[in-house]
Amino acid sequence: xxxxxxxxxxxxxxxxxxxxxxxxxxxxxxxxxxxxxxxxxxxxxxxxxxxxxxxxxxxxxxxxxxxxxxxxxxxxxxxxxxxxxxxxxxxxxxxxxxxxxxxxxxxxxxxxxxxxxxxxxxxxxxxxxxxxxxxxxxxxxxxxxxxxxxxxxxxxxxxxxxxxxxxxxxxxxxxxxxxxxxxxxxxxxxxxxxxxxxxxxxxxxxxxxxxxxxxxxxxxxxxxxxxxxxxxxxxxx
Numbered sequence: 001x002x003x004x005x006x007x008x009x010x011x012x013x014x015x016x017x018x019x020x021x022x023x024x025x026x027x028x029x030x031x032x033x034x035x036x037x038x039x040x041x042x043x044x045x046x047x048x049x050x051x052x053x054x055x056x057x058x059x060x061x062x063x064x065x066x067x068x069x070x071x072x073x074x075x076x077x078x079x080x081x082x083x084x085x086x087x088x089x090x091x092x093x094x095x096x097x098x099x100x101x102x103x104x105x106x107x108x109x110x111x112x113x114x115x116x117x118x119x120x121x122x123x124x125x126x127x128x129x130x131x132x133x134x135x136x137x138x139x140x141x142x143x144x145x146x147x148x149x150x151x152x153x154x155x156x157x158x159x160x161x162x163x164x165x166x167x168x169x170x171x172x173x174x175x176x177x178x179x180x181x182x183x184x185x186x187x188x189x190x191x192x193x194x195x196x197x198x199x200x201x202x203x204x205x206x207x208x209x210x211x212x213x214x215x216x217x218x219x220x221x222x223x224x225x226x227x228x229x230x231x232x233x234x235x236x237x
Contacts (some may be wrong), residue, residue, distance in 0.1 A: 006064045008020045008067055010060070014113050014115075015055065016076075016116060017071055017072055020067045020068070021065055021069070023059070023065065023067060025065045051071055051119065051122055051123070052124060054133050072119070076119075076123065081120070084113060088109060099107060114132075114136055116137060117132070118133055154174060
């Protein structure tokens with residue numbers, strides 16, 4: 001099956017790719033394999049492998065089946081650079097990318113343009129291409145870190161705001177409930193204090209009554225003892 005017999009529509013990109021290759025009807029994990037050009041030397045194969053490692057082949061699915069495209073190994077000319085700039089400006093205009101601020105469209109298009117520059121530089125000088133790739137990866141990691149930090153900050157701020165807005169009525173209700181409970185407990189404490197005062201008063205009265213009774217008994221016993229002594233003395237006389 002060839003792409004001349006079946007209409008193929010590769011995804012739009014500023015990176016230059018080779019013609020699409022048919023992989024199969026169904027997607028396979030090992031469908032993408034490095035391609036080599038017949039009659040090339042080992043150094044050429046290494047360069048192709050390096051380019052494929054730097055800029056991964058892209059794969060997509062159509063009604064006809066699964067297709068894959070490898071990055072072009074054709075060296076770029078001055079006209080290619082000018083064409084890249086023109087196509088970048090055109091895509092920015094067509095997709096209405098924002099000129100300032102956060103814009104996913106502008107980020108995507110400039111990322112494709114940077115990848116195409118890496119491809120062009122790597123074909124001319126592999127070392128410079130690898131250095132540019134390191135710069136690209138570092139920039140992407142930094143951007144991803146900032147995105148994660150921004151998303152976390154926004155989420156945290158929204159949660160805090162919602163919690164503050166939703167928490168005020170709950171706190172007011174809780175405060176009212178606690179005040180009601182406090183009043184009930186104070187009333188209960190007052191009742192227990194009143195009961196304690198009554199019990200203490202009764203205990204004091206009981207003790208006083210017991211002391212009075214014991215004193216009366218003691219006085220009576222003393223009186224009887226004195227009366228008995230007097231009687232005994234009279235009997236002796």
